[in-house]
Amino acid sequence: MAKLYFTYGTMGSSKTAQALMLRFGFIERGQKVLFLKPTLDTRDGDNMIRSRIPGLEAPVKTFSPTDDILELYNFKFLNLDCIIVDEVNFATKEQIEQLKYIAEEFDIPVHTFGLRANFKTELFEGSKRLFEIADTISEIKSPCHCGKKTIVNARYKGKKIIYDGESIIIGGNDQYKSLCYKCWREGNLGK
Numbered sequence: 001m002a003k004l005y006f007t008y009g010t011m012g013s014s015k016t017a018q019a020l021m022l023r024f025g026f027i028e029r030g031q032k033v034l035f036l037k038p039t040l041d042t043r044d045g046d047n048m049i050r051s052r053i054p055g056l057e058a059p060v061k062t063f064s065p066t067d068d069i070l071e072l073y074n075f076k077f078l079n080l081d082c083i084i085v086d087e088v089n090f091a092t093k094e095q096i097e098q099l100k101y102i103a104e105e106f107d108i109p110v111h112t113f114g115l116r117a118n119f120k121t122e123l124f125e126g127s128k129r130l131f132e133i134a135d136t137i138s139e140i141k142s143p144c145h146c147g148k149k150t151i152v153n154a155r156y157k158g159k160k161i162i163y164d165g166e167s168i169i170i171g172g173n174d175q176y177k178s179l180c181y182k183c184w185r186e187g188n189l190g191k
């Protein structure tokens with residue numbers, strides 16, 4: 001029986017690059033990969049995912065919050081060797097359960113990558129369900145400007161951290177920076 005994997009990290013911790021490299025590894029061996037992401041994030045348009053590493057990119061299929069992933073593809077006949085989902089934190093609880101079902105019932109490994117928590121340090125819905133039901137969970141670590149491990153995706157404007165507000169601001173011009181909890185709590189954005 002195949003597993004559901006969750007790899008999480010803060011923004012800028014190379015999650016997308018790792019998802020793309022994992023995909024490349026499967027394809028290099030002649031295996032068939034379905035590369036997915038939820039549609040809330042439109043940074044790359046609808047059908048490409050790009051990492052910060054130049055040239056490391058791939059076409060991606062998207063799904064919306066109301067989609068049933070089980071109904072989007074005929075998993076029984078697709079002969080997939082692997083499913084990779086980037087930005088999985090934006091998936092719904094139900095969609096995580098669908099991915100778990102696909103791993104178990106169709107015996108296809110599902111590798112998911114995403115953020116643990118939003119800028120308020122609260123779990124995303126998709127990430128929460130993954131912590132509850134993923135078979136294997138791993139963390140990509142990245143350092144704060146102070147040297148400690150980052151765990152917070154701080155939202156800021158100018159030199160001030162924003163601690164409250166809507167979770168997703170479409171077209172907002174706030175910026176994000178990964179921080180450790182202490183720097184976040186103290187409002188210390190570094191240089």
Ligand SMILES: [Zn+2]
Nearest residue numbers: 144146180183
């Ligand atoms: Zn820090």
